Amino acid sequence: MNKLCGRALPRVLFVLFTAAISVFCGTKSHAQTADIHVTIGYLERIVPPPPVLSNLDPVPEDEGIQGARLGVADNATTGKFLGQKFELVEASAESDDAFLAAGAGLLGQTPFLIVDAPAELLLALSRLPEAEHAILFNISAADTSLRSESCSANILHTIPSRAMLADALSQFAVKKRWTRWAIISGDRPSDQLFAEALRNSAMKFRLELVGEKTWKFDADMRRSAGSEVPLFTQDFPDHDLLVVADEANDFGRYVPYNTWLPRPVGGSEGITPSGWSASVEEFGAAQLQSRFREMASRGMRAVDYVGWLAARAIGEAVTRTGNADAGALRDYLLSDEFQLAGFKGRPLTFRKWNGQMRQPIPLTHPHAVVLQAPVEGFLHRRNELDTLGLDYRESGCSAFGYRE
Amino acid sequence: MTRHIVVGLGLLLAASVTSAGSAWAGxxxxxxxxxxxxxxSVIDVDTLEVTRTIEVGERPRGITFSNDHSILYLCASDSDAVQVIDPDSGKILHNLPSGEDPEQFILHPDNRHLYIANEDDAITTVVDVETRKVISQIDVGVEPEGMAVSPDGKIVITTSETTNMAHWIDTVxxxxxANTLVDQRPRHAEFTGDGKELWVSTEIGGTISVFDVASRAEKAKIRFEITGIHPDRIQPVGFKMTDDERYVFVALGPANQVAVVDRETYQPIDYIQVGRRAWHMAFTGDQKLLFVTNGVSGDVTVIDVESQKPVKTIKVGRFPWGATWRPGK
Structure with missing residues (x-):
C-alpha cells in the first residue's frame, strides 16, 4: 500500500487521492460484517509560513497530508482483510471563504474530516450546518482554548494542546530540578499563546519564573547573534533553564551557546516537547518513521504524526465496530472501548470532557529523545497521561456533556 | 545498597544452581x-556464564535452531537477510533471502521451510532452506511480527502490529x-502443544487472546494486574508454554515482570521480577530453567521453573531480543 501512495503527490485544489485497495484475500474474517466504504476528507487552509531569519529547515508544503495518507493506507491494508475500503479525498484553499466552501463540499461527501487550519477557521467550519453531525479532527491548532471555553462537540483533537507541551517541559524541569525559569518569547500571537501556556504550567508545577522578555529584534541574527543574545540575556536573574517560545523557529536557533550565563535551553529550541519528532524511535516508532520516509521522502513531523493518528482513529473505530455511521463512531471513539497504538508506548484515548487525544509527549533534541512525559512519578488517579494538559476540572469545556 | 544486596543474593542463588550442576539444569x-x-551471546546452561560472543549481521532479532539443533537461523533485520550459522564454530555459513527487514520467523516442522515476517513490507516470506530460494510471499497486515506454526504444520500464523490481526495461513x-482481530499491537503467537489453541499477546492492549483453532473463535482473554504498576506499563510480548500443559510464562515488557498464567483457568497466578523491558524467552530442553531477555537492562534473567523464582541475572550485549536453546554435546 505504501508504494501506491507514491512520492509527494502534487498539491492542487481538490486532488482526489484514492487509497487503491486490492482485495486479494479469498475468505474474509468470519467475525466481520458486509462491505463498508469509508471516505475521509482532508481539508487544509494553506497558510504561508511566516518569514524567518534562517533558510535552514523549510516547512514542507505537504506537512500533515502525508501523515493522513499513510494513515489511510494503513487503514486500507487492514480493511482489505475485512471487506472495508478507505479513501482519502483532499482539498485545500488559499482564502478563508474558499476553505469554508471546500469544507461544505467535502462534508457533503463524508462526515469525517481531518482539518489543518488555524483555530478560528476550524471553529467557523465546525459551525457550518453541514458539520452538525460530522467529526472534525484538528491536526494543527494547538490553542488550549479549543479544549476549554471555545471547545466544540464535533471537534476531536489529535494535536496536543500548548498546555500539554508546556506541562511536559515542566515535568522534565521538575525531574532535573531546573526549577528557575527565564522565558524569551517571540511577539507573534502564537508565541504569546505558548508563553502563556508555559507561565500557567510553571505555576501548576510550582516552578519559579525569574524573568521574561519578548524578542523584538529584526536584525539578521545569522550575522549578529553572537553579539546580541549575550546582551539580551545578560539582565535575566540567575536561572536554571532558559525557555524559548518561538513556534516558527525564527530566532530561537540563535539562542543556545550565545547566552550570557551558560544555561540549557528548552521550549521551541533545545529540549523541545512535541507530539512527534524525527528523533523518536522507541516503542516501534522506528518502523513508522521508516514507512513514512519511504512514502514522503522526508522525516515525519509532528503535524504529519497527528494527521496519521486522526486517520488511524477513524480506521480503528470502523474496524472494531464494523460501522461507518458518524454518530456511532463518535460514541465509540469517546468510549472506554477505544484505544489506539501510536508508537509511544501507551494506548492513546480521547478525553471525554473535551475531545483531546491523550498521548505521551516526547522531549527531544534533533538527535535523540531525552525523556518522554508523563515523567515517572507524576501520578494521576485516572490516567497518568492526564497530568499533561487540561484535566477535567481545569477545562472549561461543557459541549461534550461529560460530568464526573 | 539495595542493588548490591540483590546482586549478592543472585550470586548466592547462582552458586547453588551451579553446585547443583547439570543434573537439573539440563x-x-x-x-x-x-x-x-x-x-x-552464548550462555552455558551449566555455569550460567556467557562463553562466547559471536559477531553477526545488523540488528539481529528472531533466532531459532533447526530441529536437530545443528544449524542456527538468525534474522539480521537491517542486513535484510536470514543468516545461517554453524553453532559449533560460530561461523556464518551463508545468508538466506528473506525479504526486507525480517524480524521474526518460524521453522516449519518439516525442518525445511522458514516463514519470515517482513516488518517494513507487510509481507510474510516463505523460504526453502535447502534450495535457498523464496517460494512464496504472502501479503499480510501492516508491520507483521509474531509467527507461529501449528504442531501438525498445517497452519502458520502471522500477527501484524498496526493492523491488529492474526492472519491464518494455509501452508499447502x-x-x-482467515483473519482474526486482536487488541492493539499483537507481538507474539504460539499454538498449544495439542494444536487446539492459539495464543496471541498484544503489547498495547495488555492482553493475551486465546483462540479455539477449530472454530477460530476467541475462547478467553487474559488480562494482567500488578499492584503498584500502571496498567499501561503491563505490556505482554514474548511467552512460552510448559510441556506439562500447566503454565504459560509471559514477558510483560516495561512492567519488568514475567507473569505465570494457569493454562486451565486462563488466569495469571504469579508474577516474577526480572530485568527492564522483558522481551522474549527460551526454556532449556528439560524445561527446568527459563531464560528471559531484558532489552533495556541488557541482561538475561534465569528463572527456576519449578519454584518460579529468578536465580541469576546474566549480562549480555545491548538490547537482547530473542533466545533459543540447544542441547550440549
Missing part, C-alpha cells in the same frame, strides 16, 4: 540475539484463509 547452551550490538496453498 545442560546445553542458550543463544541470545543482541539487537543493538550486532552480536549473539500458501494463502491466508
Amino acid at each position: 545442560g546445553g547452551e542458550v543463544w541470545v540475539s543482541n539487537e543493538k550490538d550486532d552480536t549473539v 496453498s500458501q494463502k491466508i484463509f
Whole structure:
C-alpha cells in the first residue's frame, strides 16, 4: 500500500487521492460484517509560513497530508482483510471563504474530516450546518482554548494542546530540578499563546519564573547573534533553564551557546516537547518513521504524526465496530472501548470532557529523545497521561456533556 | 545498597544452581540475539556464564535452531537477510533471502521451510532452506511480527502490529484463509502443544487472546494486574508454554515482570521480577530453567521453573531480543 501512495503527490485544489485497495484475500474474517466504504476528507487552509531569519529547515508544503495518507493506507491494508475500503479525498484553499466552501463540499461527501487550519477557521467550519453531525479532527491548532471555553462537540483533537507541551517541559524541569525559569518569547500571537501556556504550567508545577522578555529584534541574527543574545540575556536573574517560545523557529536557533550565563535551553529550541519528532524511535516508532520516509521522502513531523493518528482513529473505530455511521463512531471513539497504538508506548484515548487525544509527549533534541512525559512519578488517579494538559476540572469545556 | 544486596543474593542463588550442576539444569547452551550490538551471546546452561560472543549481521532479532539443533537461523533485520550459522564454530555459513527487514520467523516442522515476517513490507516470506530460494510471499497486515506454526504444520500464523490481526495461513496453498482481530499491537503467537489453541499477546492492549483453532473463535482473554504498576506499563510480548500443559510464562515488557498464567483457568497466578523491558524467552530442553531477555537492562534473567523464582541475572550485549536453546554435546 505504501508504494501506491507514491512520492509527494502534487498539491492542487481538490486532488482526489484514492487509497487503491486490492482485495486479494479469498475468505474474509468470519467475525466481520458486509462491505463498508469509508471516505475521509482532508481539508487544509494553506497558510504561508511566516518569514524567518534562517533558510535552514523549510516547512514542507505537504506537512500533515502525508501523515493522513499513510494513515489511510494503513487503514486500507487492514480493511482489505475485512471487506472495508478507505479513501482519502483532499482539498485545500488559499482564502478563508474558499476553505469554508471546500469544507461544505467535502462534508457533503463524508462526515469525517481531518482539518489543518488555524483555530478560528476550524471553529467557523465546525459551525457550518453541514458539520452538525460530522467529526472534525484538528491536526494543527494547538490553542488550549479549543479544549476549554471555545471547545466544540464535533471537534476531536489529535494535536496536543500548548498546555500539554508546556506541562511536559515542566515535568522534565521538575525531574532535573531546573526549577528557575527565564522565558524569551517571540511577539507573534502564537508565541504569546505558548508563553502563556508555559507561565500557567510553571505555576501548576510550582516552578519559579525569574524573568521574561519578548524578542523584538529584526536584525539578521545569522550575522549578529553572537553579539546580541549575550546582551539580551545578560539582565535575566540567575536561572536554571532558559525557555524559548518561538513556534516558527525564527530566532530561537540563535539562542543556545550565545547566552550570557551558560544555561540549557528548552521550549521551541533545545529540549523541545512535541507530539512527534524525527528523533523518536522507541516503542516501534522506528518502523513508522521508516514507512513514512519511504512514502514522503522526508522525516515525519509532528503535524504529519497527528494527521496519521486522526486517520488511524477513524480506521480503528470502523474496524472494531464494523460501522461507518458518524454518530456511532463518535460514541465509540469517546468510549472506554477505544484505544489506539501510536508508537509511544501507551494506548492513546480521547478525553471525554473535551475531545483531546491523550498521548505521551516526547522531549527531544534533533538527535535523540531525552525523556518522554508523563515523567515517572507524576501520578494521576485516572490516567497518568492526564497530568499533561487540561484535566477535567481545569477545562472549561461543557459541549461534550461529560460530568464526573 | 539495595542493588548490591540483590546482586549478592543472585550470586548466592547462582552458586547453588551451579553446585547443583547439570543434573537439573539440563545442560546445553542458550543463544541470545543482541539487537543493538550486532552480536549473539552464548550462555552455558551449566555455569550460567556467557562463553562466547559471536559477531553477526545488523540488528539481529528472531533466532531459532533447526530441529536437530545443528544449524542456527538468525534474522539480521537491517542486513535484510536470514543468516545461517554453524553453532559449533560460530561461523556464518551463508545468508538466506528473506525479504526486507525480517524480524521474526518460524521453522516449519518439516525442518525445511522458514516463514519470515517482513516488518517494513507487510509481507510474510516463505523460504526453502535447502534450495535457498523464496517460494512464496504472502501479503499480510501492516508491520507483521509474531509467527507461529501449528504442531501438525498445517497452519502458520502471522500477527501484524498496526493492523491488529492474526492472519491464518494455509501452508499447502500458501494463502491466508482467515483473519482474526486482536487488541492493539499483537507481538507474539504460539499454538498449544495439542494444536487446539492459539495464543496471541498484544503489547498495547495488555492482553493475551486465546483462540479455539477449530472454530477460530476467541475462547478467553487474559488480562494482567500488578499492584503498584500502571496498567499501561503491563505490556505482554514474548511467552512460552510448559510441556506439562500447566503454565504459560509471559514477558510483560516495561512492567519488568514475567507473569505465570494457569493454562486451565486462563488466569495469571504469579508474577516474577526480572530485568527492564522483558522481551522474549527460551526454556532449556528439560524445561527446568527459563531464560528471559531484558532489552533495556541488557541482561538475561534465569528463572527456576519449578519454584518460579529468578536465580541469576546474566549480562549480555545491548538490547537482547530473542533466545533459543540447544542441547550440549
